Structure formats: structure tokens, C-alpha cells
Amino acid sequence: MGAIFQSLGRTITAGVVVLIVLLAVAAAVTGTWVRVADHGWWQFALRWLHVTAGVMWIGILWYFNFVQTPSMPKIPDEQKPAISKVIAPAALFWFRWAAMATIILGLILASMNGYLAQALMLQKAFLAIGLGMWLGIIMWFNVWFIIWPNQKKALGMVQVTPEEKTKAARVAGMTSRINTMLSIPMLYFMVAQSHGGL
Numbered sequence: 001m002g003a004i005f006q007s008l009g010r011t012i013t014a015g016v017v018v019l020i021v022l023l024a025v026a027a028a029v030t031g032t033w034v035r036v037a038d039h040g041w042w043q044f045a046l047r048w049l050h051v052t053a054g055v056m057w058i059g060i061l062w063y064f065n066f067v068q069t070p071s072m073p074k075i076p077d078e079q080k081p082a083i084s085k086v087i088a089p090a091a092l093f094w095f096r097w098a099a100m101a102t103i104i105l106g107l108i109l110a111s112m113n114g115y116l117a118q119a120l121m122l123q124k125a126f127l128a129i130g131l132g133m134w135l136g137i138i139m140w141f142n143v144w145f146i147i148w149p150n151q152k153k154a155l156g157m158v159q160v161t162p163e164e165k166t167k168a169a170r171v172a173g174m175t176s177r178i179n180t181m182l183s184i185p186m187l188y189f190m191v192a193q194s195h196g197g198l
Contacts, residue, residue: 039112042112043109043112043113046105046108046109046112047109049101049105050102050105050106050109053098053101053102053105054098054102054106054190056094056098057095057098057099057101057102058183058187060091060094060095060098061095061176061179061180061183062180062183063091064091064095064176065176065177065180068083068087068088068091069173069176084155084156085155085156088151088155089155089157092148092151092155095143096143096144096147096148099139099140099143099144100140100144102136102140103136103137103140106133106136110129110133115129118130119133120133120134122134126193127198128189128192128193128197128198129189129190129192129193131185131189132185132186132187132188132189132190132192132193135182135185135186135189136186136190138182139179139182139183139186142175142178142179143179146171146172146175147172147175147176147179149168150168150169150171150172150175151168151172152168153165153168153169154168154169154172
């Protein structure tokens with residue numbers, strides 16, 4: 001059993017197996033089986049993947065803003081390379097690709113549900129989800145076109161002058177804070193559409 005938890009890949013695989021087993025148990029108890037050929041099931045599956053990617057994206061965003069950034073001044077200088085050379089690059093990899101997956105899956109899901117254009121045009125019936133989508137798109141843009149290019153400079157992945165490195169760190173940090181601020185209304189509006197929160 002311990003071997004499962006010594007590998008992230010095995011842990012994720014075990015999570016999928018637990019999901020399948022629980023689905024089978026629930027189906028046996030209720031008599032309702034998942035019909036993979038059903039369009040509704042695919043809509044649900046995409047929503048689940050969209051939410052899962054979003055949890056990773058926002059979770060890492062909040063890790064940066066609630067944990068890593070406030071902790072950096074408390075870390076002795078000789079230990080900081082462990083963050084800037086190992087942890088931050090790995091976290092940024094998952095951060096930006098979770099953002100990409102969230103956006104792509106969300107757009108596919110909105111298209112499958114038939115409201116993509118209406119939501120993007122902020123039509124009244126889809127105003128909440130449309131606001132959530134636009135906030136998510138702005139945040140995704142910030143991740144890929146402001147935070148990531150500046151973090152590469154700040155972390156020394158791209159060689160720049162010390163002044164440019166300092167400026168890049170400041171821009172990436174400020175944009176990350178902007179995304180943290182936007183994540184609050186974005187999450188609200190994403191949930192509000194189907195739960196009458198508007």
C-alpha cells in the first residue's frame with residue numbers, strides 16, 4: 001500500500017481506480033449505470049475535468065500568494081535557491097498548464113452546452129457564467145503573457161540585467177495578486193450560473 005503513495009503517478013492512478021470502484025458500487029446500489037455513449041455523461045465528464053484543472057490552477061495561484069510569497073522574506077538567503085531553482089519552476093509548470101486546460105475545457109464545455117457565444121457576449125440569460133468566463137480568460141492571459149514571461153526572467157531562466165530581473169519579479173508578483181483578486185469574483189460567477197447566485 002505504501003508503494004502507491006511513494007509515486008505521484010501511482011497515487012493519481014489509484015484515485016482513478018477508487019473513482020471507478022465507487023461508481024460501480026453506487027451503480028449497483030441505485031441500479032443506474034453510467035452510459036458513456038450518452039451526451040449528458042460527456043458534458044458531465046468535461047465539467048469534472050474543467051473543475052479539476054481549475055482547482056489545480058487556483059490552488060497553485062493561492063499557494064503562491066498565501067504561502068510562498070509571504071514566506072520568502074523569512075527564508076535564509078542560502079536556502080532561497082531551493083525555491084527559485086526547484087520548487088517555483090515546477091509549480092509554474094503545473095500552474096500555467098492547469099490554466100490552459102481549464103480554459104480549453106471550459107470553452108469546449110460551453111460549446112457542448114450550446115451557450116458559448118451567448119456567454120461571451122454577456123447575454124442576460126448567461127450573464128453570470130459569461131462574467132466568470134471573461135474573468136477566467138483575463139486570468140489565463142495574465143498567466144501566459146505576463147506572469148510566465150516575467151517569472152522566467154525573475155528566476156534566471158532567461159538572462160537579463162539585475163534591474164530587469166527586479167522589475168520582472170515585481171510585474172509577475174503584481175499580476176499574480178491581480179489574478180488572486182479576480183479569482184474571487186470569477187469563482188463566484190462560475191458557480192452562480194447554475195445555483196441562482198445572481
